[in-house]
Amino acid sequence: MIFLNMLSMTFLLFVISCNMSNHTSKPPHQKTVLDPIVVPIDSDVQGQYLAVFESLNLELSHKISGAFTFSVESEIDELVMDVRLTNSGANLIHAQNLRTGSRCPTSNDDLNLDGIIDAFEGEAVYGKIFIPLDGDISSQSSHDGEFPSSDEYGNYIYAKLTSFSTFLQDLRQSEESNQDYVKLKTNEPLDIEKRVVVIQGLSEEIKLPETVRSVGSMTSHQSLPIVCGVIKKVLTPPGEITF
Numbered sequence: 001m002i003f004l005n006m007l008s009m010t011f012l013l014f015v016i017s018c019n020m021s022n023h024t025s026k027p028p029h030q031k032t033v034l035d036p037i038v039v040p041i042d043s044d045v046q047g048q049y050l051a052v053f054e055s056l057n058l059e060l061s062h063k064i065s066g067a068f069t070f071s072v073e074s075e076i077d078e079l080v081m082d083v084r085l086t087n088s089g090a091n092l093i094h095a096q097n098l099r100t101g102s103r104c105p106t107s108n109d110d111l112n113l114d115g116i117i118d119a120f121e122g123e124a125v126y127g128k129i130f131i132p133l134d135g136d137i138s139s140q141s142s143h144d145g146e147f148p149s150s151d152e153y154g155n156y157i158y159a160k161l162t163s164f165s166t167f168l169q170d171l172r173q174s175e176e177s178n179q180d181y182v183k184l185k186t187n188e189p190l191d192i193e194k195r196v197v198v199i200q201g202l203s204e205e206i207k208l209p210e211t212v213r214s215v216g217s218m219t220s221h222q223s224l225p226i227v228c229g230v231i232k233k234v235l236t237p238p239g240e241i242t243f
Contacts, residue, residue, distance in 0.1 A: 041189045042168060046074045051197045051229030053085070054104060056117055060206055064088050064154075064227050068098075068133075068197040072164055079167050081137055082159035085150070085199065088226060093149045094201040095222065096134075096158070100182050101127030102194045104228035112211050119200065119223035120213035126196045126228060128182045131171075133197075138162040139170045140181045180216070192231060199227045 049070040055063050066085035072078070083096055105117045105125040112121075135143030137160045148158045171184045184190065202208075202224045214223040 041187065043074070045072050045190050045192060047072060048234040049192055049231050050234050051231045053197075053199070053227035053229040055227055056105065056122075056225045057202075059115060060202060060208075060224070061089060061226060062087050066199075066227065068229055068231070070192060070231065074164060077164050078161065079137070079164040080159065080161050081131075081133060082157070083133060083148070083197075083199070084157050085227070086153075086155045088150050088154045088156070088199070089201070089203045090152050090154050091150060092154075092201050092203060093147055093222075094156070094199050094226075095145075095147050095218065096132075096197065096199045097129045098131035098133065098192075098231075099126040099128065099196045099198055100130045101125055101196050102230070104196055104198075104230060105225070114209050114211040116209070116212055117225060118212040118220065119215040119218070119225060122198065122225040122228075123215055126198050126225075129180060130182050130195065132181070133158065133160070136160070136162075138166045140183075144180075193233050195231050197229050197231065198225050200225050202226060 051068040053064065053066045053068070055061075055065075064085065064087050066083065066088075068083050069081070071080045085094070088094060103125060105122050107117075109121055109125050110117055111124075131137070132140060132144070133147075135146035148156050150156045168184075168190065171190070172186060172188075174183065200218075200223050202221045204219075204221050206221070208220050208224070212220045212224065214220045216223070
């Protein structure tokens with residue numbers, strides 16, 4: 001009997017010891033800590049964006065139509081931007097830029113009341129240059145002033161392709177010597193939606209009042225805004241044609 005009691009006591013101590021060992025190695029309420037998931041700040045830019053142009057300063061030119069598209073395929077690191085414009089005036093060079101503002105100017109923004117939205121008044125609304133749509137969209141300044149020219153009918157098609165990562169790297173690169181363009185801060189997302197695209201350029205043959213002001217080194221005719229469009233994300237891609 002004494003032997004059986006001792007055996008039972010030994011077994012009981014063994015079970016208690018095992019339970020204490022298990023509790024020591026892994027407390028029952030200890031939570032598993034997972035590595036944080038890092039999400040790139042520009043991941044939401046993926047997709048297609050569109051800005052349909054509205055004519056500005058119609059009293060100086062005919063109604064102009066066109067659109068701007070911005071398309072990102074992050075999986076293949078590809079960015080495409082294009083502009084299509086019609087009836088803008090024959091054989092004219094058009095400065096075209098994506099701006100920091102969020103709306104296009106209206107007649108209410110005609111500060112000097114001369115009936116014209118000039119570059120000075122326009123920039124107060126649509127903001128500084130963010131992305132120049134020139135000969136190289138991978139860099140803000142590598143192809144300064146290299147803008148498209150309309151044909152004899154006042155039409156042109158502009159299209160450029162580049163690496164999306166190279167494009168972003170340039171936007172966040174510090175260039176203190178160049179004050180013409182706005183840069184992104186290190187942790188600032190691209191946020192392309194609701195920015196505006198502005199196209200400038202009017203025939204020198206059209207007479208402008210002396211009240212029309214310019215910005216930068218361009219003449220009043222070269223800098224006059226002729227169309228503007230607010231960028232929106234395309235939520236429903238165009239469907240396929242079926243027969």
